[in-house]
Amino acid sequence: xxxxxxxxxxxxxxxxxxxxxQIKNYGPKIIFFKLKILFKLITVSIPSLIIVFFIRILSPxxxxxxxxxxxxxxxxxxxxxxxxxxxxxxxxPHRTICFFYFHNSTNHVNAQWLKMWRRQMYIxxxxxxxxxxxxxxFFPGSKKxxxxxxxxxxxxxxxxxxxxxxxxxxxxxxxxxTKIEEPVIYFTDEELKIGSNYLKxxxxxxxxxxxxxxxxxxxxxxxxxxxxxxSYHDFRDSDIQSYxxxxxxxxxxxxxxxxxxxxxxxxxxxxxxxIIDYANxxxxxxxxDIFLSSKCRFFxxxxxxxxxIPETFNRxxxxxxxxxxxxxxxxxxxxxxxxxxxxxxxxxxxxxxxEYIDLELENDLVNVEIFKELGIKLIDNxxxxxxxVVMEMDSRxxxxxxxxxxxxxxxxxxxxxxxxxxxxxxxxxIGSKFLRQTxxx
Numbered sequence: 001x002x003x004x005x006x007x008x009x010x011x012x013x014x015x016x017x018x019x020x021x022q023i024k025n026y027g028p029k030i031i032f033f034k035l036k037i038l039f040k041l042i043t044v045s046i047p048s049l050i051i052v053f054f055i056r057i058l059s060p061x062x063x064x065x066x067x068x069x070x071x072x073x074x075x076x077x078x079x080x081x082x083x084x085x086x087x088x089x090x091x092x093p094h095r096t097i098c099f100f101y102f103h104n105s106t107n108h109v110n111a112q113w114l115k116m117w118r119r120q121m122y123i124x125x126x127x128x129x130x131x132x133x134x135x136x137x138f139f140p141g142s143k144k145x146x147x148x149x150x151x152x153x154x155x156x157x158x159x160x161x162x163x164x165x166x167x168x169x170x171x172x173x174x175x176x177x178t179k180i181e182e183p184v185i186y187f188t189d190e191e192l193k194i195g196s197n198y199l200k201x202x203x204x205x206x207x208x209x210x211x212x213x214x215x216x217x218x219x220x221x222x223x224x225x226x227x228x229x230x231s232y233h234d235f236r237d238s239d240i241q242s243y244x245x246x247x248x249x250x251x252x253x254x255x256x257x258x259x260x261x262x263x264x265x266x267x268x269x270x271x272x273x274x275i276i277d278y279a280n281x282x283x284x285x286x287x288x289d290i291f292l293s294s295k296c297r298f299f300x301x302x303x304x305x306x307x308x309i310p311e312t313f314n315r316x317x318x319x320x321x322x323x324x325x326x327x328x329x330x331x332x333x334x335x336x337x338x339x340x341x342x343x344x345x346x347x348x349x350x351x352x353x354x355e356y357i358d359l360e361l362e363n364d365l366v367n368v369e370i371f372k373e374l375g376i377k378l379i380d381n382x383x384x385x386x387x388x389v390v391m392e393m394d395s396r397x398x399x400x401x402x403x404x405x406x407x408x409x410x411x412x413x414x415x416x417x418x419x420x421x422x423x424x425x426x427x428x429x430i431g432s433k434f435l436r437q438t439x440x441x
Contacts, residue, residue, distance in 0.1 A: 041131070044127075044128055044131045045131060045135065047128060048128060048131040048132045048134075048135050049135055051128070051132045052132055052135050052136045052139070055132075055136070055145060056139075056145070059144070059145070062095065062096070062097060063095060063096045063097070063144070063145070064096075064097050064098075064099065064145065065096060065097070065098045065099070065145055065146060065147045066098075066099050066100075066101065066129060066132060066133045066136070066145065066146070066147075067082075067098060067099070067100050067101075067133075067146065067147040068100075068101060068102070068103030068130065068133060069100050069101065069102055069103065069123065070102070070103060071102070071109045071110075071113065071114060072108055072109060073304075073305040074109075074110055074113060074305040074306055074308055074309065075304070075305020075306070075307065075308045076305075076308065077150050077151065077153075077154050077308060078100070078147065078150045079100070079117050079120070079121070079184075080150075080184060080308070080311075080312050081150040081153055082098060082121075082147065082150070083120060083121075083184040084177055084180055084184060085173075085177075087180060087184075088173055088176040088177060088180075090169060090170065090173055098121075098147055099122070099124055099129070100121065100122075100123045100124065101123065101124040101125065101126050101129040101130055101133075102123070102125070102126045102130075103126060103130050103133070110262070110286045110289060110290065111286045112191075112285075112286040112287045112289070112290045113286070113289075113290055113309070116185040116186070116187070116290070117185060119185065119186070120184065120185060133146075148162075148165045148168070149161075149162050149165060152165045152166060152422075153165075153166075153177075153331065153422075153423045154329050154331065154423075155326065155327045155328055155329055155330060155422070156326040156327070156328075156330065156418050156420070156422045157324060157326040157327040157360075157361065157362060158327070159420060159421065159422035159423070160326070160360065160420050160422075161362065163420055163421065166420075166421050166422065166423075167421065174423050177331065177423065178331060178333060178423070178425045178426070180314075181314060183294070183312060183313045183314065184312065185312065187291065187294075191287060191291065192291075194287060194288075194291070195287070195288060195291035195292070195295065198283060198288055198291075198292075199295075201283075202256060202276060203256070204255075204256040206295045207295060207296070207297050208254075208255060208256065208297065209255055209256035209257065209258055209292075209295075209296055209297060210247065210250050210255055210256070210257045210258070210296055210297050210298060210299070210300065211257075211258050211260045211292055211293055211296040211298075211299045211300070211301075211310070212243050212246075212247060212257060212258070212259055212260065212299070212300040212301065213240075213259065213260040213261055213279075213299075213300070213301040213302075213304065213306055214237075214238045214239065214240040214242075214243055214301070214302060214321070215236050215237050215238060215301075215302050215303075215304045215321075216237050216240070216264060216265035216266070217234070217237065217265055234368060235323055235367070235368050235371060235378055236302065236303060236304075236321075236323050238302055238320075238321040238380050238381070239380070240259065240264070240266060240268065241266075241268075241269060242380065242381070242382070242383045242386060243300060243320075243383075243386055244268070244270055244275065244383075245383040245384075245386070245387050246300065246383070246386050246387040246390035246391070247272075247275050247300075247390075248272060248275070249387060249390070249391060250390065250394065251272055251274040251275060253394065255274070255297060256274050256275075256276065257274060257275045257276070258276050258278040258292060258296075259275070259276065259277045259278055259279050259280075260278060260279055260289065260292065260293065260299075260301075260306065261279035261306075262279070262284065262286070262289060263279075264279045264280065267280050268280075278292070289309075290309055293306070293309035293310050293313070293315070294309060294310070294312075294313035294315065295313075295315075296310065296315055297315075297316075297397065298310075298315060298316040298317065298318060298393050298394075298397065299315055299316075299317050299318070300317075300318045300320065300386075300390060301317070301318075301319065301320070302319065302320055302321040302322065303319060303321075303322050303323060303324070303327065303328065307319070307329065310332075311329060311331075311332050314333060316332075316333070316334040316335050316336075316393060316396075316397065317329075317332050317335040317336075318335070318336050318337070318389055318390055318393050319335070319336070319337035319338070320337070320338050320381050320385075320386050320389065321339075321340050321380055321381050322337055322338070322339040322340060323339070323340055323366065323378060324339075324361055324366050325339045325353060325356055325357060326356075326357055326360075326361070326418070327366075330422065330423065330424040330425065330428045331423045331424065331425055331428070332425060332428055333425045333427050333428070334396065334397075334425075334427045334428075335425070335427070335428050335429075336389050336392060336393055336396075336428075336429055336430070336431050337389075337428075337429075337430055337431065338381055338385060338386075338389050338430065338431040338434040340378045340379055340380055340381060341378070341379040341381075341438070342356050342376050342377075342378060342379075343376065343377040343378075343379055344375060344376060345375040345376070345377060346375045350379075350438075351376070353414060353417055353438075354417050357417050357418065359374070385431075385433075385434055388431065388433040388434065389431035389433070389434060392431060392432055392433065406436075407432050407435075407436070410432075410435050410436060411429055411430065411432075411435070414430055414435060
């Protein structure tokens with residue numbers, strides 16, 4: 001835990017340094033600005049306190065829960081899980097009302113994504129309600145009025161921190177959730193028409209194309225209003241060119257391949273007309289970002305927020321270049337993943353899966369400094385490794401993939417390394433060839 005304490009201290013230190021630097025750079029006027037914010041906080045605290053009082057008074061009749069959302073990078077899982085838990089009666093709507101609000105700046109939310117979720121539920125403005133949430137948490141019993149941490153369902157790393165939530169679910173709920181096939185959000189007829197017209201324009205149709213995406217620095221840098229240093233995320237990046245050999249193979253199987261992203265760092269270096277750099281095209285739009293991700297044969301990507309779209313629409317996902325083995329979203333049906341390899345400088349070799357999992361790294365604290373502290377170098381997946389897992393996915397979708405006893409045994413051994421309970425689809429697997437080649441790592 002000493003590593004996390006140091007990281008937390010670093011964040012606190014950076015916060016205070018930021019305040020001092022702002023005062024140094026902007027002089028007395030920034031002090032007045034900060035005092036104005038403080039006055040605002042005091043002003044909104046009174047009505048917020050009154051709302052908290054009424055929420056608690058009403059709780060014997062109707063339980064009101066307030067839940068913050070972060071949709072700035074799309075990857076917000078709370079709404080998906082909320083709707084699905086209602087479907088299987090884990091959340092009883094006649095006894096509980098959940099209100100959602102944005103807890104941070106969301107000026108770069110995908111407008112189509114937000115529009116589709118607002119068709120399902122009302123999302124409150126952050127003004128007042130985020131303070132209601134904060135103030136409520138100062139009082140005893142605050143957990144009762146908060147929606148349980150939905151990240152606990154997403155991946156083993158998150159689940160390890162909140163086993164109480166996992167065990168609060170009925171025994172049959174895990175199975176029911178993985179069997180939900182209908183998407184929890186929908187397109188209008190007009191939106192479907194726009195999406196279909198684009199597919200006709202490029203010469204393909206629903207489920208006859210593959211989406212792919214590699215994380216880079218461009219997206220965060222685009223929305224960097226306060227010149228924040230996002231370099232601590234760099235370990236998650238990978239080279240889009242290393243994905244192209246697998247896409248070349250998919251085009252030989254008569255599929256189109258679309259490079260996704262609303263803002264990307266590099267243009268594709270590619271002459272294959274069936275591989276389309278949609279992210280850098282004039283056609284790129286918020287609507288098509290969601291539509292294409294929902295209608296693809298499968299989506300090839302790394303651990304990024306964009307993954308929530310195919311996951312929500314139950315499209316198969318191939319996750320590559322994962323940086324935290326224990327943080328993949330294992331609920332995704334018919335999906336595969338392969339992580340980056342973790343090289344220990346001290347041991348002068350690759351860490352075994354068990355060694356890495358036993359570190360119990362919390363995904364929300366993992367950053368460049370953590371890996372430096374641990375003496376771990378991340379090695380990206382090779383184009384060959386990516387191609388192998390992509391072709392495995394294609395074969396599985398075609399129904400031609402043959403599972404043998406050795407593969408099943410290796411899969412079981414890998415998943416048994418996790419000692420706690422989490423939601424895992426029976427059809428979510430680590431790439432077979434990758435696992436076979438790295439079984440001793």
